[in-house]
Amino acid sequence: MTRVVAQGTFDVLHPGHLHYLEEAAAMGETLHVIVARSDNVTHKPEPVVPEAQRREMVAALAPVDEARLGHTEDFFVPVRAIDPDVIVLGHDQHHDEATLEACLAEEGLDCEVARASARDGEEAIVSTGRIVERICRERC
Numbered sequence: 001m002t003r004v005v006a007q008g009t010f011d012v013l014h015p016g017h018l019h020y021l022e023e024a025a026a027m028g029e030t031l032h033v034i035v036a037r038s039d040n041v042t043h044k045p046e047p048v049v050p051e052a053q054r055r056e057m058v059a060a061l062a063p064v065d066e067a068r069l070g071h072t073e074d075f076f077v078p079v080r081a082i083d084p085d086v087i088v089l090g091h092d093q094h095h096d097e098a099t100l101e102a103c104l105a106e107e108g109l110d111c112e113v114a115r116a117s118a119r120d121g122e123e124a125i126v127s128t129g130r131i132v133e134r135i136c137r138e139r140c
Contacts, residue, residue: 002028005084006116007070008093009036010054011047012128016090018061019119024088025063027114032082033058033067040070043094048132076107084111091118 006024010017010033025031035055038047047054051069059067071077079087087104089095097113104111 003084004028004086007034020090020116021063023116030065086112089115
């Protein structure tokens with residue numbers, strides 16, 4: 001059975017998140033999603049939605065077999081527990097595939113790293129930042 005891991009913040013779910021998770025799920029038989037802890041999100045603004053609620057919403061999505069919160073100190077704790085065959089990065093996530101592959105090898109984890117495609121099609125807001133900006137512009 002091919003175990004796939006996707007990970008991210010998933011703050012204010014949007015069609016881009018769903019596209020990412022559908023594409024990741026198609027790469028294996030089970031999709032495990034690691035939802036970032038709020039304190040670990042340092043590369044963008046702090047999440048608006050609390051971490052437990054973000055995990056609950058991700059878990060409710062059809063492509064997801066299991067969703068869990070990340071570890072507060074060690075990114076690899078949930079990855080080791082899942083022991084994935086594939087880790088799928090979102091198309092715009094800041095992680096570098098080669099660096100991640102090297103870190104996985106150092107951890108003794110033999111898994112492929114793939115990157116999901118961008119969502120094509122009709123115009124949709126596929127950025128949490130743009131959603132928050134639009135809410136502030138139109139409702140504040």
